[in-house]
Amino acid sequence: MSRWQYAIVAISMCCLLIFSTEEISIAKNPTQTQFDPRQWTELPGDRKVDNLKSIDITFPYATTENFVKTKLYACPRCFLRTDVARAVQKVHQQLQQQGYGGLRIFDCYRPHSIQQKMWNIKPDQRYVGNPAKGSDHNRGTAVDLTILDRHGEPLDLGTPFDEFSSKAHHTYLELSPQVLKNRSLLKKTMASAGFHHIDTEWWHYAWNGNKPTVGNWLWDCT
Numbered sequence: 001m002s003r004w005q006y007a008i009v010a011i012s013m014c015c016l017l018i019f020s021t022e023e024i025s026i027a028k029n030p031t032q033t034q035f036d037p038r039q040w041t042e043l044p045g046d047r048k049v050d051n052l053k054s055i056d057i058t059f060p061y062a063t064t065e066n067f068v069k070t071k072l073y074a075c076p077r078c079f080l081r082t083d084v085a086r087a088v089q090k091v092h093q094q095l096q097q098q099g100y101g102g103l104r105i106f107d108c109y110r111p112h113s114i115q116q117k118m119w120n121i122k123p124d125q126r127y128v129g130n131p132a133k134g135s136d137h138n139r140g141t142a143v144d145l146t147i148l149d150r151h152g153e154p155l156d157l158g159t160p161f162d163e164f165s166s167k168a169h170h171t172y173l174e175l176s177p178q179v180l181k182n183r184s185l186l187k188k189t190m191a192s193a194g195f196h197h198i199d200t201e202w203w204h205y206a207w208n209g210n211k212p213t214v215g216n217w218l219w220d221c222t
């Protein structure tokens with residue numbers, strides 16, 4: 001082997017080692033199994049505040065109308081890390097100030113055990129975070145959402161939530177000018193509040209800040 005080939009092998013092994021260490025880190029480190037109210041905030045938040053009332057919490061995973069065709073949550077409740085929840089509230093308020101109805105949220109914090117169930121059905125990292133690493137939803141730092149118009153109807157974003165096809169990708173541009181405009185509005189508004197997007201899902205936004213521990217606690221529905 002040439003010196004270059006040795007170098008490539010060495011770099012590959014190094015990357016493999018880093019990747020493997022990350023993969024097993026969840027298995028070794030205990031996940032957060034208890035709800036800690038100091039670290040989490042539930043949306044829509046303070047229901048006494050009028051303009052937060054209308055954050056629409058519509059969770060397909062609390063019904064059987066989702067890609068796993070199974071009810072994964074006993075009831076829909078949106079928990080996020082406190083900084084993240086505040087940023088989402090800010091986006092909601094900004095949209096309302098622009099004349100929209102605000103946000104509809106499809107998913108927030110997702111317990112690690114539920115992530116595993118999803119992965120068992122769809123082990124495709126383009127659409128479902130690998131539970132071996134833990135997803136941003138498990139950390140309470142990702143949110144799936146769309147925008148409602150002033151009548152409370154969702155804007156046309158080109159596909160339904162969780163349509164795992166190229167049409168849901170940000171790079172897919174064969175869409176009407178209105179759909180592209182709606183996607184751009186969501187992306188720009190979320191980016192201005194501290195979130196980044198992934199290419200494969202127009203509805204998914206993750207927090208730019210730190211990555212807290214993976215959570216594996218379940219909310220109650222009483």
Ligand SMILES: [Zn+2]
Binds near residue numbers: 204
């Ligand atoms: Zn998501």
